[in-house]
Amino acid sequence: MTKYFDIFNGDADGICALIQLRLVEPLDAELITGVKRDITLLQQVTAAAGDRITVLDISLDRNREDLQRLLTAGANVLYFDHHFAGKIPVHDNLQAMIDESPSTCTSLLVDRYLKERYSLWAIAAAFGDNLVSVAQKRCSELNLNAEDIQVLRQLGELINYNGYGSHIEDLHFHPASLFRALHHFDDPREAYDSSPEVAILASGYAADMEHINALPPILATDIAAVYQLPDASWARRTVGIFANNLSQTYPERAHLILCPDGQGSLTVSLRAAKTHPHGASAFCRRYPEGGGREAAAGINRLPEVAVTELIADFERTFGSSPRKIE
Known part of the structure; x- marks a missing residue:
């Protein structure tokens, strides 16, 4: 009997990508996900020949060994992602749609794959993933009004906000x-209007942002800034939205956000x-447990003793004229 697995990042991009796929092809699949930074998810999967695995918005490079294990076992894998992948395996059972361009996200790749069946969910994801100009362009192409655009942006940002934290x-x-x-919502605007979960997220977001908006940087120039957040659940929930908001407010500036993970180390x-x-x-x-994509990335479990050198490295890399980083 074929088993189905849906493995997805717990942020807006991963969730909205899976929503699109399951609106087109409903499946009773085992769901494997976690907080946004929990990306080595394929290690949780045990599959056999003929089983179907859908992977969304987690780095192939960080899951390479387990992907190979599952392919060797005979599982069929459909893989969408936009993070650093490294060399993509060639295998008859692997269908990989990976694009590391800074102007796309996993939900937009799924939207393309589905021939734009549920583009509004992809737009919400793009807003949540801080691809604001890309999302706005898609809105313009669909002739959406200002109210609809605002709803999709807020929904994407709220779903993304829910994914941040050191633990569930x-x-x-x-x-x-x-x-x-x-x-089950064909239209994300209906979800925004009627889902009690979205209402709870909106209330939590408003309360958390009151804390974060008053936080000053510990270092700031015209092209680079560093912020240190406190050891609190509200800080861990807002770190991604805060980083995205800063990049929109100061588009010519790179931003480094440090947040204690509640376990003796830092999330970056x-x-x-x-x-x-x-x-x-x-x-x-460059750092253990670091990765991401061209425009946005992070480091898990950075030891506190490494913070001073990290900030110095950030200043050397991003505090001067832009250049290619190897």
């Missing part, structure tokens, strides 16, 4: 539960300047 207890909803609550979020959206992934991959 930091979140308002487990990402799998949030997917189940939203996946990096946003390259919007005017030069490159190098974030390469920078974070």
